[in-house]
Amino acid sequence: MDRHLPTSRNFWVFGYGSLMWRPGFDFEERQPAWLYGxxxxxxxxSTVYRGTPEHPGLVMGLDRGGSAxxxxxxIAPAQIAQTLAYLDEREQVTKVYCPKVFRVRLDDGRAVRAYxxxxxxxxxxxxxxxxxDQAACYIAQGHGQMGSSLxxxxxxxxxLQKIGISDLALKDVLRRARKMANPPRPPDPS
Incomplete structure (x- = not known):
């Protein structure tokens, strides 16, 4: 794992999925930010938290290109080791992610390096x-230790909406997944 981490006074973590609403660690400051590339x-x-091996769900990842x-x-200097241990335990259950440090741009204009x-x-x-439709199918079926993929x-x-992002493609997948998870019932024949 790449442990070329930011200096202890400026240790940041970038969340783009569930870390946005459920970080699970203490922090000193929270800022909307952009990651480029x-x-x-x-x-x-997802085969653990939002699905099972038999019925996987689907979750976010960072992939090459664009921005997020x-x-x-x-993170406070005294909390860095504890935060890293927590994040590794939470995000590296199946090793599907590679931890990285990238430069991100905060809304206040600062550029910082973030894990x-x-x-x-x-x-x-x-x-x-x-x-x-493929994404919606995974989302509709997935249910794991932390709840449903839906x-x-x-x-x-x-x-995302709270920080000013309206992702129309994601909303479309969500709409499709809701329909798959809750199909319309046929009329009652009586």
Missing amino acids: YHRCLCVR RGIAFR TFVARHDHEQYAGKLTP EYVENTCRH
């Missing part, structure tokens, strides 16, 4: 680019 996408089959808006969290996780293309859980995507959409 990678984009957020539904490209990781998310939340950057500044985050990138989807590994060589991992069996990497789903790559899916059609909206709930995960709903929370992601809600928190």
Whole structure:
């Protein structure tokens, strides 16, 4: 793992999925931020937290190209080791992500280096680019230790909207997944 980490006074973590609304660690500062060179996408089959091996769900990963808006969290020097241990335990259950440090731009104009996780293309859980219906199918079926994949995507959409991002493609996949998870009932014959 790349441990070329930012200096202890400026240790940041970049969240682009569930870390935005449920970081699970203490932080001193929270700022909306942009990461350039990678984009957020539904490209990781979840077999633990939001699905099972038999019925995988789908969660976010950072993949090459574009940009991603998310939340950057500044960690107190005394909390860095504990935060890293927590993040490794949470995000590295199946090793589908590769931890990296990237430069991100905070909304207040500062550029900082932040620790985050990138989807590994060589991992069996990497789903790559899916059609909206393929993604929706995984989302509709997935339910794991942390809840449903549908709930995960709903929370992601809600928190993206809070920071000023309206991801129309993600909303379309969510709409399709909701229909698949809750198909219309046939009329009662009586």
